[in-house]
Amino acid sequence: QSVLTQPPSASGTPGQRVTISCSGSSSNIGSNTVNWYQQVPGTAPKLLIYSNNQRPSGVPDRFSGSKSGTSASLAISGLQSEDEADYYCAVWDDSLNAGVFGGGTKLTVL
């Protein structure tokens, strides 16, 4: 069981907006910034969002992140077929003194 809770799956049709949640606690999300990663099956993960809501260069502005209290969310607008992938949240946990990943959310574009 992961310290961070994500829904195992999410889905949407092309053009739709979808959100993926990441729930934690005061020792992780409540105290530190959240990163999000995208992993297309068979490939290495890619940083999508860092510091809660910052996009690395090259990441489309269709991807956005937010954080409130002990939860964070990744939003994808204008859903495209190439967005079909696994998405993971990650954060430092002060109690564990270690990094932690969420269990991952498999996004299906219908």
Added chain:
Amino acid sequence: EVQLLESGGGLVQPGGSLRLSCVASGFMFSTYAMSWVRQAPGKGLEWVSVISTSGDDTKYADSVKGRFSVSRDNSKNTLYLQMNSLRAEDTAVYYCAKDYKCDSWGQGTLVTVSS
């Protein structure tokens, strides 16, 4: 362009040891912390370890603490993960990643622990 190239994976018996390497290029290696993350077959990502720029500060997941050791050679732009007392549950693809926020990843190297 940032490039990270892992090597050293393979098949090892339970209780055995392996040392993974990650050669970095395209950025000033000595000025970034480096991380290791693993992914068991069909499973999610699991954070393993991080090392500071100088190597004097290291952190580990509880699942590997006391068995794994991370180090780096800034003169060779290389990150290492020494894995001892390996268990079946350590079977995974091991990725090295740049910085605490893992903003660039290698392609991974597969470690299989089995008799």
